Amino acid sequence: MLLTVVYFVAITAEAMSGALAAGQRNLDFFGVVVIAFVTALGGGTIRDLVLGHFPIGWTQHPGTIYLVVSAGLLTTLIARHMVRLKRLFLVLDAMGLAAFSLIGCRVAVEMDYATPVVILAGMITGICGGILRDVLCNQVPIVFSGELYAVVSLAVCALYLGLAFCGVAEPIAIAISVVAGLVLRLLAIWRGWRLPTFSYHERWD
Amino acid sequence: MLLTVVYFVAITAEAMSGALAAGQRNLDFFGVVVIAFVTALGGGTIRDLVLGHFPIGWTQHPGTIYLVVSAGLLTTLIARHMVRLKRLFLVLDAMGLAAFSLIGCRVAVEMDYATPVVILAGMITGICGGILRDVLCNQVPIVFSGELYAVVSLAVCALYLGLAFCGVAEPIAIAISVVAGLVLRLLAIWRGWRLPTFSYHERWD
Amino acid sequence: MLLTVVYFVAITAEAMSGALAAGQRNLDFFGVVVIAFVTALGGGTIRDLVLGHFPIGWTQHPGTIYLVVSAGLLTTLIARHMVRLKRLFLVLDAMGLAAFSLIGCRVAVEMDYATPVVILAGMITGICGGILRDVLCNQVPIVFSGELYAVVSLAVCALYLGLAFCGVAEPIAIAISVVAGLVLRLLAIWRGWRLPTFSYHERWD
Incomplete structure (x- = not known):
């Protein structure tokens, strides 16, 4: 229930950040809407395809389509004011990352996939929207x-899976995981934590 | 019936224009065939995936595969003569856009999807072939x-959906929509109508 | 049986070569793992999607996921020693190409697809992992x-299809096709055989 509210806030925020990315590439209004759509709903779409989970989520909730398209178009109007909301957007994006990941896990759990696939389904849902956005840009x-x-x-x-395995009640496991994810993401931004990179420049091919 | 003829003409034209795009990137003959294939059949493939419509269209009509592969290879032979046919190709491409869109709508209608999903299915069919071509290039x-x-x-x-909703007979609704799409597209090319673009260059991330 | 062994060796080699490609782009460790995963398992994933073959192969064999992720991470540790193994990797990659292609054919044959679709399924399995890797890079x-x-x-x-059609026993048809593919690929590398390219630079659009 709370997860649903967080979910709708998150896809709106993702759609708006996708629209800004489109603006950085000087795309037309149709491009803005496509990138907004793909950023917000692309992760869930790829998850549903990989899991064979048909019909795909958003096709059953046309309201989601209107929401994402409107958020994308609205962004073109209010973009210059959005810099002031930058911190809010970082928080919404972090919340969305956690919520998308959890929702992805739950879809895979319900379909009885093995644990590594469940985790991958969560990560695909959380991350692939941004990957599709970047590939299209x-x-x-x-x-x-x-x-x-x-x-x-x-x-x-x-x-989330660990808490569920330990018998923690579903709503509590969800709340703890979302908050922990939010805190971890904001700490990483604040403290500048980064993942090491791998550089390899031998001639190979 | 007429839609089927238009469809085959259109996928041939799309495959040929895909092959030219591959030539602009100096791809090898295999790349030419892949780009031709993806430009012509990629939109319908993504539509079928998103709608969960299996088996995917062209897998049931191997003739389509031969047609697209042949059109791609033929293009490498006659490319230097094709500039003279540039106007013909613009018309065929506009026809294809309209025909692909209609076919996509009809697949989604038959599967009882909601109206916004039907429209998206039409647009995916019409446009995603070109998007895949550009991503691969x-x-x-x-x-x-x-x-x-x-x-x-x-x-x-x-x-098309509006006419069908008003009770217009199917073949007439199809004919009107295709012709209207063709006229609108050619007018847009002729008069240079363009969609506004959205530019955004604040530092955000 | 032998094909299974070759398959696991091949996905390990593909994952490692994917990790090196990620290193050439200075990606972080998560990027390395994603590119390794996609290079090794992306071809089979796209084949299963296009054929409507659910559940997708690797989701039923979580061991494959661990193998690919480990191979990707291991590569970051031993990368500087791998140049010495360059020839071994060319052979493993050629073996993988043949094995992936055969496995793709067999999946499509079991689902009763027409011959051109069977061949396409084989080629998708063999090649699309590398295409996805390059698109993401x-x-x-x-x-x-x-x-x-x-x-x-x-x-x-x-x-393979020709031998099967002529009534050659399955294991022999597999062995001959894999060996022929391996030899052809290594000959092509050794003799520098290349496919002609198609260049087209008229103003078209």
Whole structure:
């Protein structure tokens, strides 16, 4: 229930950040809407495809489509005021990362997938929207560039499954995992924690 | 019936234009065939995946595969003569856009999806082939760059559904929507109508 | 049986070569693991999606996930020693290409798809992992740049189907096709055989 509210806030925030990314590439209004859509709903779409979970989530909730398209278009109007809300957006994005990851886990659990697949389903839901956005904007996905982002998704999924395994009640396990993910992500931003990178420049091929 | 003829003409034209795009990137003959295939059949493939519509269309019609592969290879032979046919190709591409969009709508209608999903299915069918072509050629999709292209697809889908809702007979609704889409697209090219773009260059991340 | 052993060796080799490609882009450790995963298992995933073959292969074998993730991370430790193994990797990659192609064919045959779809399924399995890797690394797929790679996959698929059609026993048909593919690929590397490219630079759009 609370997760649903967080989910709708999160897809709105993701759609708006996707629209800004489109603006950085000078895309037209159709491009803005597509990138907003893909950023917000692309992760869940890829998860549903990989799990064979049909019909795909958003096709059953047309309201989600209107919400994402409106958020994308609205962003083009209020973009210049959004810098002031930058901190709010970082928090919403962190909340969304945690909520998307949890929702992805739960879909895979309900379909009786094995634990590593459940964790992957959570991470796909949390991260693939941003990867699709970056591929369509013709850049290497930002999530591969050292930010502590995917690791937060992994931590949320693992914590949730661990708590469930220990018999913690569902709503409490959800609340703890979302809050822990939010705190970890904001700490990583605040303290500048980064993942090490791997550089390899031998001639190989 | 007429839609089927238009469809085969359109996938041939799309495959040929995909092959030319591959030639602009100096791809090898295998790359030419892949880009031709993806440009012509990629939109329908993504639509079928998103709708959970299995088996995917072209897997049931191997003739389509031969047609697209042949069209791609043929293009490498006659490419230097094709500039003279540039106008013909613009018309065929506009026809294809309208036909693909309609076919996508109809698949989603038959599967009882809600109206916004039906329209999206039409637009995915019309546009995603070109998006996949551009992603594989490592460039930002042209369809996001201001051409009145996706909007034509949207107009065709909306007009078709509107006419069907008003009780217009199926073949007439199809004919009107295709012709209207064709006219709108050619007018947009002729008059240089463009979609506004959204530019945003604040430091955000 | 033998095909299974070759398969596991091949996905390990593909994951390691994917990790090196990620290192050439200075990706972080999460990016390394994603690129390793996608290079090794992406081809089979796309094949299963296109054929509507659910659940997708690796979701039923979590061991595959651990193997690929470990191979990717291990590569970051031993990368500087791997140049000495360059020839071994070329052989493993060629073996993997043949094995992936055959496995893809067999999945499509079991699902009663028509022959051209069976061949496409084999080629998708053999090649799409590398295509996904290159798209995520923001470059035009290497497989389109003239290497005799996709053609080897096509030859393996066609030879296998031809032998099966002539009544050759399954294990013998598999062995002959894999060996023929391996030899053809290594000959192509050794002799520098390349596919012609198609260049087209008229102003078109």
